[in-house]
Amino acid sequence: MTTVDRFRRPGVRAVVVRAATSAIGGHLAELLTERGVAPVGVVRGTPGRTVAEPSRWRAVIRTNEPGWRERLRTLTGPRGTDVTYDRVGGESGADVCALTSGDGVFVRYGLLSGTPLPAHRFTEAGGARVELSRLRATVHGDGR
Template sequence: MLAAVADAPGRLAEAVAVREVEAPPAPGAGEVVVRMVASTVNPSDAVTVSGAYGSRTTFPLVPGFEGVGVIEAAGPGVPPGAVGLRVLPLGSAGAWQQYKRLAYAWCVPVPDDLPDEVACFAYVNPLTAVTMAERFCGPGVRRVVVTAAASAIGGQLAELLAGRGIAPVGIVRGTPGRTVAEPSRWRAVITSDDPGWRERLRAETGPGGADVVLDCVGGDVGGAVHALTARSGVFAHYGLLSGTPLPAECFTGRGARVELFRLRDVVRPTGGRHLPALFAPVFEHLRHGRLGTVVARRVGLSKLAAHLGSPAAAEPGKTLIALQG
């Protein structure tokens, strides 16, 4: 079968090559083999391939944490009728290959009314957005700041918060051609490259500061936003797009509480048994046209390595990988 493989840590464009590899063996007890249909490229793939998680990453590695496929073979102990089910195969990387072997417990059945190109994107961003909105933005929360507001998950967070009657303040970097989705959902959008952006944020959040910050940037921008978060507030840190950790002073206990949100901690506690219930609200949103993902380009698996090294890979929108192409 074809697979995209990183033999050693590095940048996606340099580390990943597509080649023929051995197909997975027959599934063992409680296991299935999934014929992958579609996957996508996420920042988490780039971070993992970079070697940032050295203690839990082994090379050679097939990247890909998100995708959809069909169960083609099942081992002993798998429920009757599993073969033929369309599923999200979670719990590990490995979506950038034509067949993936894994425990059936990590397969989330996909509703029949969700197309592959919608279901493919149900995991990383929508599940993160739904979980964080539920966890951090309950009753009484009004002043919310979202960093990387022009990102796909930034738009999804704004959509969910609008349903709660909250118009967040968005922080963007000011990259040419990038802007927030649905500007009407935002109280204000502030560019961190502009002089005086901190003063403008202070004016938007008021003298008490933000109740909640949803931050996936870190670095100096994250540190500056943390300083403008209410002492009684929550700074939810769930990503590191800047590549630089939050300043040490964010963790001294003298400011807002920093909560590190990791999606893997949400999906792993019961070994996959709670996943159908966890995804139910995500599927419901997707079914009603919410939390959508803009697909900017489609590439076959055989062309993926070339795509990762092209300028198109840096353009706005997501890449849909056709795994059988």
């Protein structure tokens, strides 16, 4: 079972992938679009870095641009995202986690920023479920 299938329940419509310019971000977008879900990509906005296949993304938001949180909220709707894949963490990770629906899941599979999510994101009432996912365990647990 892929990471996408593990967290994609019926009715999932709003999915966010952080670090969308990374190879893993591109693979997540590919797997999601094959299943009928066009994710919103969230990137830092590093000059010269773009998503590999723009047609797989509903939109790409840069966190170095003013108003990115509001734009993400507009794209995902008032309910928030159903699933968020995050490999960055840090302050912007906490912001994106806060935009994940209360019955949604925030999948953390990395910590590129070196700064973890605030502890309250794991325990707050009404917040999204936070799941840790290890790519290595998924790859080694999947049949060849």
